[in-house]
Amino acid sequence: MASSRRLAASNQRNAQRSTGPRSRQGKARASRNAWRHGLAACATWTGPLAPDLERLTDAIAGPNPDSCRRHFANIAAEAEFELRRVRAARLTLIAPLTANLVETKDRDADADRPAPSAILKSLARLDRYERRATSRRNRALRLL
Amino acid sequence: MAQSQYVPANVRELLGTAPLHEGEDPQQYQALLSEIARTVKPADVMEWLWVKDIVDLTWDILRYRWLKMSWIQRNKLGSPNLSTNRYFAGGMSEFDATTSAFASLNLIEQMQASAELRRNNALNEIEARRASLGQALRQASDQVIDAEAKPALAKAS
Numbered sequence A: 001m002a003s004s005r006r007l008a009a010s011n012q013r014n015a016q017r018s019t020g021p022r023s024r025q026g027k028a029r030a031s032r033n034a035w036r037h038g039l040a041a042c043a044t045w046t047g048p049l050a051p052d053l054e055r056l057t058d059a060i061a062g063p064n065p066d067s068c069r070r071h072f073a074n075i076a077a078e079a080e081f082e083l084r085r086v087r088a089a090r091l092t093l094i095a096p097l098t099a100n101l102v103e104t105k106d107r108d109a110d111a112d113r114p115a116p117s118a119i120l121k122s123l124a125r126l127d128r129y130e131r132r133a134t135s136r137r138n139r140a141l142r143l144l
Numbered sequence B: 001m002a003q004s005q006y007v008p009a010n011v012r013e014l015l016g017t018a019p020l021h022e023g024e025d026p027q028q029y030q031a032l033l034s035e036i037a038r039t040v041k042p043a044d045v046m047e048w049l050w051v052k053d054i055v056d057l058t059w060d061i062l063r064y065r066w067l068k069m070s071w072i073q074r075n076k077l078g079s080p081n082l083s084t085n086r087y088f089a090g091g092m093s094e095f096d097a098t099t100s101a102f103a104s105l106n107l108i109e110q111m112q113a114s115a116e117l118r119r120n121n122a123l124n125e126i127e128a129r130r131a132s133l134g135q136a137l138r139q140a141s142d143q144v145i146d147a148e149a150k151p152a153l154a155k156a157s
Helices: A004-017 A024-030 A047-061 A067-102 A116-142 B009-015 B026-040 B045-074 B094-129 B131-147 B150-156
Strands: none
Touching: A047 A067, A047 B009, A047 B045, A067 A116, A067 B045, A116 B045, A116 B094, B009 B045, B026 B045, B026 B131, B045 B094, B045 B131, B094 B131
């Protein structure tokens, strides 16, 4: 059996040989290894959705809001957009589940699709993101 | 005025798209939104957001009910004759497969219960803000769920 010193040395040698991806594309790919649906991350509403968010914030805040009212209106609008993102993610799971239950009666024909039980587990996991976004929005709305 | 035209265009834009998938009927969804909105007459954007919540969650509850029924039919969970001897291709006995199907059914039940809880929470929020709106909304939403919104789900099945 190798001594712990030899083991440590061989570990060190192996670690030096495998230092992860080196190319820019490889690093970009590896940086998303843990990504599942992106709903746990804090979304930043820039790009094409920014004007929509601004419009909803204005509508919630009402005419001539003070800075405090506008701040909470913005939080509520962001949470509302987050809620829509979760609902959209849920729809992408429900569609294949429905197709699986409706279109095919034959178990073998479903081989290429994800198992319905696996889809159901993923759907159930989305629940907490929806609860979180709803609570955040409602808290902000209550303060208006 | 047609039912789908009850929601003003500027509000419709703020509420975003209907959370429906391919097999579901957008007109049925709009009809439900209009029906509930007509009953409660939301006064501002905040109330419109809650009304949209109630509609989405009512739709979710109906969708979970349909999923539950389809799941029971597909997995023959209504049948009392379970055999421990027959094996499916995956090496799972019929008994194991049924147990697994019941676990999934339980998940659907939990999601439906969660949607009902969120719908009630949304109603409580509204009730706290405007008692009359909340009561009318609860009544309208309960009526729709009791009637099962059959046309929308019949189309999906």
